[in-house]
Amino acid sequence: MAEISPSVAELVRRVASQEVSCEEKTIHRLARIPRIDRDIHAFLHLATDRATKKAREIDRRAKKGERLGRLAGVAIAVKDNICVSAMPATCGSKILEGFVPPYDATVIQRIEAEDGIVLGKTNMDEFAMGNTTQASAFGPTKNPWNLERVPGGSSGGSAAAVSAGMSTLALGTDTGGSVRCPASFCSVLGLKPTYGTVSRYGVIPYANSLEQVGQFARRVSDLALLYDVVSGHDPRDSTSVTSPKARKSSGGFKGKRVGIVTEFFGEGTKDGVRRKVLDASEKFREMGAKVEETHVESMEYALAAYYVIAMAEASSNLSRYDGVRYGASTEKGTADWNAAFAKTRTECFGPEVKRRILLGSYVLSAGYYEAYYLKAQSARGLLRRAFEKAFKSYDILLGPTMPVLPPRIGEKVTPLEDYMIDINTVPANLVGLPALSIPAGFVEGLPVGMQLMAPHFGEHLLFEAAQSYEDAVGVPGAKE
């Protein structure tokens, strides 16, 4: 384990005061990444030119004594489904090979406005459909803690990049746990913010009504800072909320009410994971929080409702990839567009994407829409009310992020078994709640994550709880 790196605030101070050269540091980092990433494969694209140019500009401004942004010189890795102009955006799919978006996502604009340095684009499960990053058309990413294990997914590249110290911060997207799952498997912090707090403009959608751009960091203060930079109303996203940003932490966790949700420890939960998370929750008790077991109703519907809604939206979102306007096309120069669409889509989509498009189309079909889609939406309503009720009694709800340890790469599981491990993460997406995965220790040498959930716009409660925890156990190290 390497030396614990300084906080973002300290890094920014060093750059601003010209103690370090941002350009040198960036060049050094960019040179080091390929050596580490040979084994891990977190990056699909390194933006060497753009990053060094930005670093040079920051140094120049620092020299002139100009005020620098809150992320000045800080390296940020970006999941490959978030658009950065002049960088590829493949979504881990062959169908978007060669596609270069002509614009920056709002989150990228906000990061660059605060002088953050976009390092490059990270690997992911194709179109964010998966929890292992094995479903990338460009090969799997490996878990920095154990190269035979998956890093989780779908934002596995971003989590691994932070975990292995290649990037200080990272962005992912979380549709059903795609930030929290890899955060848990890679022993870093991963936040899924309240729905509507972070703009989705420029985020290539998997399931629009469920997903948010999430943040990865190793320190709570860094995570909170990155969240603060990228969040806030965006007039280009009609689902972006206008309500004020989450309040700052008031510090201290004494007297807070923490509910350990029994349903989060279901039958698929590994013993070691259960023990670690319960041990970690003891820390909250020691810090003076009121910790007790509780129930959340209707949780048994969450997984099915999630997959029905996500697949339905995905089947429609992914229709546009037909090879006509951008991306890959394997059939050119024919008037039989139907056959051309089919050929391109058959050859360029991976099996998991096809499975979800088929299932999604099915649940939206005449005669099935009511039985599946509408029923899933009403289950979503039930779950929303169940959480509203639970948050009347608790500030924070807690459980394991993932019920299992990181699976082996290539391990054979059925799709259903694979979907089952999302059981604790999908409720936050269905209800739009903020949820945070924090490292809770290791079992058999593999990371375990603890998930904290808060009411809508309760990010400050999550940061507060995580900060208290970090103060008690220390900043988790990087696996370098």
Added chain:
Amino acid sequence: MSKRVAVLDGVKIGLEIHCQLTALKTKLFCSCSSDYRDKEPNELVCPTCFGIPGTLPLLNERAVEYALRIAIALGCEVPQRTSFYRKNYFYPDLPKNFQISQYDKAGGVAIASAGSVRLEEKRVRVRRLQLEEDPGKLTYEGTIDKSPYSLVDYNRAGIALVEIVTEPDFESAREAKTFLEKLRAIVEGLGVSDGELEGAMRCDANVSVKGGARVEIKNISSFKEVEKALNYEILRQSTFSGTEGGAEAETRHWDERRSITISLRTKEGEQDYRYFPEPDLPTLELSPEFLRRVREEMPEVSEVKAERYQGEFGLTPQMAKEVARDAKVADFFEEVVSKGAKASDAANWITGEFREEVRTAAASGDGRLKAGDLVELLKMLESKEATRGQAKEIFRGMMTTGKGLAELGKSTRTGVVLDESSITGLVEQVLRESDAVEKAKSDPKAFNYLVGQVLRLEPKADAKLVAKTLARKIKR
């Protein structure tokens, strides 16, 4: 050939009209210019309307206002909230391979429903209105079935469309065409669409004959073609009636060049559009304040106004149309009626021999037209305080001099002579002096001439009484 079968019993026609909101400056969900006609292909596109991944639709609020103007003009019910749905189907002219539209089933609510339009003596029901985006445009080399490739122009993709769906209330092709012309006048009057522009108003139809199956007809490019296509289809289907099975439920394509409809697909081949709520656009609240503002800002279309005058004031269709034709004249009419005049009297007066003067005076807006004075004048006529001739003289004076009734009334000798003995005296005087007496016994024209002679002697004489007295005298 088609003209001869224009009217046939048991014909039911419904229309589905797509009307571009051409008055908008930008597209429905992005800020690209909507002025796409005569532009280079794919010149007016941005990442959003080109379907670039990661872009999001942003609703053009003005489009909502314009759609609501149409809804209000067609007497539709407007819901408190409405939502957008995705209509999913693969077609190269759709940049996203789905169209953002609306849906009125399975929890969806279109922007308006249940309206109606008066068409002479009947009411045509409007089932619903919805707001949606136009697809792009495909170009083929040669014909659609032989072209080796197709070219796509997305300039039109994302243009705001209002879809208007009627109930099958038309009984002839002629009726359908009349409705379309009226609808075009309405959207033009509302300032939301210029129906003259190529492709701004497009129409699909469904036709059934004598309870037979419903046949959809697509690709009718202009209103001229509507009547032709419908008449062809009515004739085609009527040849099936009486035969076993009748016409088949299907979708047919109007082939303009050959003037026939050709089968596109049968009912079994219908697309399943997999409608579901558009997750990128939240439910749209149509607050009472918003609706009030739309109402206040929208011009009342003369067609709609004329309908209101028929219903509210009992004017004949012809009269209502006359009054409503000019907005300023209509305003004057409404003011006169609101101040207590009988609507039919006011309408007669305004659209009668003074029609041109009233229009000019109303247009000038200089206060020459005094509603209160006309009300008084009409009352004087009714109570026989003035003759028609006197009233006309006063009214003309008002419009030419700008003077009021009080002033003009003094200089014009008013008061009707109703005294029978003095009228008898005048009649006798005319009879003595005229040589048309014999002729007047059989010729009404000569009779009226004599009445006129009496009125020349005494303009205030009551014309009816003069006629009565004269008739009595010459019969004797």
